[in-house]
Structures are given as C-alpha cells and as structure tokens.
Amino acid sequence: MAETVRLLYFAWVRERIGVAHEVVPLDQPLLLHELVARLCKRSAGHEAALAEQGRLRAAINEAFVGWDAKVAPGDEVAIFPPVTGG
Amino acid sequence: MAETVRLLYFAWVRERIGVAHEVVPLDQPLLLHELVARLCKRSAGHEAALAEQGRLRAAINEAFVGWDAKVAPGDEVAIFPPVTGG
Amino acid sequence: MFEARISTEPFDIGNEHARLARLGPHVGAIVTFTGQVRDGVLELETWPGAAERRMAALLAEARARWPIAGATIVHRHGRLEAGEPIVLVAVAAAHRAEAFEAAAFLMDWLKTAAPFWKKEADGTWVDAQERDIEAARAWDRR
Amino acid sequence: MFEARISTEPFDIGNEHARLARLGPHVGAIVTFTGQVRDGVLELETWPGAAERRMAALLAEARARWPIAGATIVHRHGRLEAGEPIVLVAVAAAHRAEAFEAAAFLMDWLKTAAPFWKKEADGTWVDAQERDIEAARAWDRR
Numbered sequence: 001m002a003e004t005v006r007l008l009y010f011a012w013v014r015e016r017i018g019v020a021h022e023v024v025p026l027d028q029p030l031l032l033h034e035l036v037a038r039l040c041k042r043s044a045g046h047e048a049a050l051a052e053q054g055r056l057r058a059a060i061n062e063a064f065v066g067w068d069a070k071v072a073p074g075d076e077v078a079i080f081p082p083v084t085g086g
Numbered sequence: 087m088a089e090t091v092r093l094l095y096f097a098w099v100r101e102r103i104g105v106a107h108e109v110v111p112l113d114q115p116l117l118l119h120e121l122v123a124r125l126c127k128r129s130a131g132h133e134a135a136l137a138e139q140g141r142l143r144a145a146i147n148e149a150f151v152g153w154d155a156k157v158a159p160g161d162e163v164a165i166f167p168p169v170t171g172g
Numbered sequence: 173m174f175e176a177r178i179s180t181e182p183f184d185i186g187n188e189h190a191r192l193a194r195l196g197p198h199v200g201a202i203v204t205f206t207g208q209v210r211d212g213v214l215e216l217e218t219w220p221g222a223a224e225r226r227m228a229a230l231l232a233e234a235r236a237r238w239p240i241a242g243a244t245i246v247h248r249h250g251r252l253e254a255g256e257p258i259v260l261v262a263v264a265a266a267h268r269a270e271a272f273e274a275a276a277f278l279m280d281w282l283k284t285a286a287p288f289w290k291k292e293a294d295g296t297w298v299d300a301q302e303r304d305i306e307a308a309r310a311w312d313r314r
Numbered sequence: 315m316f317e318a319r320i321s322t323e324p325f326d327i328g329n330e331h332a333r334l335a336r337l338g339p340h341v342g343a344i345v346t347f348t349g350q351v352r353d354g355v356l357e358l359e360t361w362p363g364a365a366e367r368r369m370a371a372l373l374a375e376a377r378a379r380w381p382i383a384g385a386t387i388v389h390r391h392g393r394l395e396a397g398e399p400i401v402l403v404a405v406a407a408a409h410r411a412e413a414f415e416a417a418a419f420l421m422d423w424l425k426t427a428a429p430f431w432k433k434e435a436d437g438t439w440v441d442a443q444e445r446d447i448e449a450a451r452a453w454d455r456r
Binding site: 168172 | 279305
C-alpha cells in the first residue's frame, strides 16, 4: 500500500495553497481533521486556506465526509469550499 | 339589440348536434338551463348532445359559467364537454 | 415577453427557448414543458380566439403570482401524429424556483381551463381527468 | 437514456430535447431547466471525473424516486459570458408531474452536491446559499 495520501484543492482553497494537488507522506491512518492540522503547517498559504474548517468541505475518494472521517494511506482527499454549481 | 342568441358547440356536442354553430331566436333573458331545455327540442341530435348537463360545460361570451347563469339576447353561448388540452 | 398562441404547425423548442434566453441580464433560469402524443394519432379541436384569450389570461395570472421575466404558451390543434409535440409552456425568471412553479401552474391550468378537446384515432373523445382538475385547484389553496 | 456530462462548450437545447423526445411512445412529457449567466463573466471550476460520477448518482436517485423514461444533465465549466447557458437538466416521462418533480429535484441537488465552483470577473468566489442547501434537504422530508 502507498505510504502517501493525494490531496486535491479547489476554488479559493487551491488559489491560497497555490497548487491544485500534492502528495504528502502518510504511513498510518488518522482522522481527517488531524491531517488538516498537519497540512496547515506546510506553508502560510496552507494555513490561510485551511484554518477555518467551518468554511470548508471535504471528500475522501470522492465521497463527501465530515472532519472525523478516517484517512488511510493511499486515499485521495479533496478539500474545497461549499459547491456553487447549477 | 339582437333578438337572437348565437350557439357554439365543440367536440362530441358538435358531432351529435351536427353543426358547429347556429343562431336561435331569443327575445328576452332566461337562465342557461332553460335555454338548454329549449335547444333539446330542436332535434334528436340536440337531445342526444344536451340531455346530460353533468357531462357538459358552458361559457357565455367566453366566460365559463354555471347552468343558472342568465342568457340575454345578443349573447354568444358555447356548450362543450370538459376540456382536455395540454 | 408574454405570448400565447395556437398553431396547426409544430413549434421549434430551440427557437422558443432562445427568444426567452435573450430577454436580458435579469434572466437566470428558464423552464420548459412540452407535451407530446404518446401513441396513435390525435385530432385536437379548439375554439380559436377564445383559446388565445384564455391562455393570455393564464399568463397574466402567472405574472401576478410570481416575478417572472417572460413566458410563452404554444398549443397545437388539428391532426397530430405519435411523437409530435402538442403543447409548449416556457417560463423565464431570475431564479429557478419561480420558473419551475409558474411553468407547472400554467400547465395545470391549461389542462382544465383552455378550450381544447382531444379525439383519438378511433373517434373516441378523451375524457377529462379528475386528477387534472384537482391539480389545477390545488394552486388556489397556496 | 440517462446521461450526465461536463463540457466547456455551449449545449444545444433543441438537440438535447429531441434526443429525449424520440425515446419512444411512452414519453408524453418533457421538462427542461436551463440556467444562464445573469451578468458579467463567470469562471466555473469543476472536478472532472468526480463531477460526472456525482451527476450520474443524482440521475440514479431520480430514477429510484420517479418513473422517468430518460434524463440528461449537462454542466458547463470554464469561462462563461453573460447570457451563456451554464447548466441543462432535462427529464422525459409519461406524465407531467414526475417530469416536473424530477427536474426540480435534480437542480436542487446539483446546486449543493456536485463539485462546481463559480468565480466572478473580479476574482470573488460565489458563496453557497443557505436557501439552496435548504431546497435540497427538503426532498429528504418528502
């Protein structure tokens, strides 16, 4: 199994972080909010994008989830503002 | 003022009576159901078309009305089955 | 643009939609309904003049109830083959809720208040449906 | 025919409607919804792959709830000018009630469950609307 997790960012989350996707190390499962806390330390942009969880939504392997969801190595995690299509 | 009333028939009412419209004498106002009773005597077709008021609807001068509405000389009276457009 | 008409010819939904779409920058939502002949052949009888006036009155009622930017009703009459369009109702508005509601309202009332009668290929006249009358009346309770 | 797709190009509502109209003699009613840019220019971002799968899941949910014969969702992304179409939802059914309800359901859920984000010309990202979230949730109480 991969020892990493793939992150996808959309809309202003992507703009603040400065990349649309990145791969970060992850050797064992953890909760999504723990992963986000780790991501915040990667750069000022990450901190600006991810600080307010209340303004964000997330999906693991394309399924919308809450912040207590478990993230495992090999997962694809997307973080984005509430959607505004239609 | 005209001493007549113009009748319009639609759908199976028209088919049974055999004409789409006709003009009949009317020298003073009467109720719509009284007019229909008179029309029934004009022919077997009229009788077959108009006998069951429950299956019919009517309009006077294009306004949908009940059988107690007053018909005056000069009016245009339409008699038809419930509409089925759309 | 509010327009009601009857026609013996098919309508072009693309054209009708485009006319509403270009009404201006306040239009954000367009809902269309089209009814078509399911099987067999239908002969549609109407009361010309009264039909257009009744449909125009329905449009006026819809405008009084919802903030809509435009609406079109086209109702066919004459002989219609299977698969042919019978009726178009199209409504343009700023937002989707009023476009959906006004279109559904217009259809429900067209069914029970506009002078059209359908005859099937075997000569049988289609009976009015109690559920259609109920659907139209339901708008008065809102 | 149930189809969900994303596209950077405008769609042709006449074509999309015609594909549903000819599904067969069981189709008596077609409802379409189109949303268009009201003013200014929009940049629409999406999550390709996930967007189509999410829209296909909404179509499956609509089929489970209503007896519908076909449905199409097309959602644009990329740069859209004022007046350009953003989204199409079209539903074909035997009768009008289910076509109207399924189309409204699909739109309400698209707004809150499909991965699209709108950015205005000045760089501002459009905020999600509480009333849209409420409209989608209301279907769960029916």
